[in-house]
Amino acid sequence: MRVLALSTTDWRGGAARVAHYLTQGLRDRGIHADLLVATKTSDADFVQTIDAPPAPRRGLKRRVVQRLGYGALNLLSPNGPVAFDPARLADYDVVHLHDVPPVSLLDLVRRLDKPIVWTVHSMAPLTGNCVYPYGCDRWMRRCGSCPQFGQWPLIYQARDASAEILTARRLAYGRMRFQAVGVSQWITDRIAESVMGGQPRHTVQNPSWRPDYYPTDRAAARAALGIPDDAFAVMVSVSGNALDLRKGLDITAAATREIRATWPDADRLFLLPTGIVPPDGDMAALLRDIPGLPPRMIEDTATLRRYYTAADVVWHPSRADTSSMVSLEAFGCGTPVIAAAVGGVPEIVRDGVSGLLIPPDDPAALVTATRRLIRDPALMDRLRAGALATARDHNPDRFIDAYLAIYQKAGAFPSPSKDIP
Template sequence: MKILLINSADIKGGAAKVGYHLGQGLRDRAHEVTYLVGKKFSEEEWIQAIPKRSPGKTKKLSQRVIHRLGVNNLGLTHGFPFQLTQSFIEQFDLIHIHDLPGFNLVGFPWLTRLKPTVWTLHTLNPFTGNCLYPYDCDRWQSSCGQCPQFGQWPLTWLHRDASGLNLFAKRWIYRLSDLQIICVSEWLSIQAKQSILQQSSIQTILNPVDTNLYRPLPDQAELRKKLKIPQQAHILLFSVASKTIDTRKGLDIILEALPKLETANLFLIPLGITDQSDEIEAKLAPYNHLPFQSVADPHELNQLLNVADLIWHPSRADTSSLVILEAFAAAVPAIAAQVGGVTEIVTHGETGYLISPNDPDTLAQQTDDFFALPLEKRLKMKEAARDRAETRFSLERFLDEHESLYQQILSKN
């Protein structure tokens, strides 16, 4: 098969990692894959950055108008996918889109008429008026409007709440399009089937983890020595959003839970934040810890996971969680908030623990309980986490399900 993959980035970010695994895996299975991305960070030749055009005066004016109207979510000023020629598209058997890379949604009807088109959803934004995660709001099921997140990050840049208009426009665009929808969790599929995408064919293909890349390493004591971590330390790893203003991953919950812990000899490995403040450093100061860092190299991340005893993931909303999958592959159990697709990854009491969202007290108590377990039980939980990654979230299963879906689609066309 000749497949055109489209994504917002090639290797940085959750959706980018999933798209890269898919493209590389299909290439390994002798399929021809071209990967178009909004931002290219790798040097691989089969991945191409979408050319960016300098905006002329007319486009700049239209951008200001659309910004004022608040309908940015439709991507109306973007030239992509219209900058692709019909002859370029027709060389492929199938188009597969992940995160939209500056994508004009009006292009969907045109694109889907030319070639079978698959769209993998990683957030709820494709069927909401503006937001990525609606939390407790269910207006996206009908009409949106009066958005409770308007004016809050990441929607602080909006001049006007046009969520109702955005949703109305998306509904008509999708009705004119023939889209095959993939969701990264059963939970997300349930949401999509209640949304403006409900007339589309929707199926679940769970995110994968490369269990050859993320795996238990033989000499973890040597790794601790290399990182200057005491051998007897109880090590917690947590990964939060890159900006402190983004509270979805629960940094505030983590900082509130830490002083409640009674476990001795704690050592922290914090990942994610790139704009760390003095206030955050002051709250981490009582604990031995590595500095906050953003780790792009998977081999380096695997080493950090291998020295950890436990990963914290008190996220307020998630459709899935690659960091938990990567931790499981490295045989690290997780304590995670019971939200979205996370409940399909963590099995309570077997591969870790599920807690209520926004609950620093239970996060701390469950952590103390984990470290109080006999070593034999903790090792059993580590083995169960690794087994879960290998059997339920393997890369081979992920590729098999995509190939099967592609063949079904092409047989109908």
């Protein structure tokens, strides 16, 4: 079996890392697998870049697409003809798409004539516009009058085309045959309710990648990062834009302000913010006057492992998530997580076992849960043990075995018709 995975990037973001880990794991089993991306940031030799000519930055077609609000369909992407060149595809038995691949929807239907597996990491492939609908259920029927129109990340759209985009997805998916995979049972259930609902469905939870995330010496990790001996270190994940509130950076800031205002030992709190950090300084401004390290984008796993190991707990107050790679990475290093009970997160973070669950959008609950851990060392020890046990349950072998079984099922399907009226 020969597998070609397609992702926007090969490392930045949870979906990219899952694609990377799976490709690496398949190759470790002796299976020929490659990862094809629009943007490469790792040095892995199995990652190929599409290397298509750049999309037009101006011109009539560009203006028309922008004016109509059809950007989510990637209609002007030049990647499809290169990625799905018949000479390239001839070398593979299965094509594995991750989230919204960096090709146009039309190219997916017209050019991709191979058995397909499609892993859904967010709700973007299921909606007309948004990455997460935040309580809106129009994606289940017909989008339109999008409540997120004009908000991040949709602030650059000239027109709300969510109804047309969802219709286009419905038509395209109806002309395709693929194995749809959710990274949690929660998102698999959403797939069943969506325009993808006619496809065979599976659930494969993401792995805790043991080769990268495992327990190391905690005292040494803290010393290397300059964390005071008596500090209670909290690792938090930040987004690439201060306007993007999905990961709850504003909740983190509110919780830390409450701690500093009400705790007599508030100076013990020490933040370790990591993630895709923008260069404009907005992230640092939100966390100003809070003891800790500056926000940092960490690309190498050795440094990221040191952060996870050094932290007493990871805060994950996300407003929406299909799963939680941050939690699985932390668990591999034996660090518990305080997380908002949204989406597929409770399938990973088990309350009182590997971490603590709190209501979404609730800084006060985050503060209370943190204080509970500080005051109860026995609970902290149990959660650390539970975190490691959860990581073992989400081991790479189970993850790879599950996808190999799905690839076999995908290969049993005849090629569908590619005709589009």
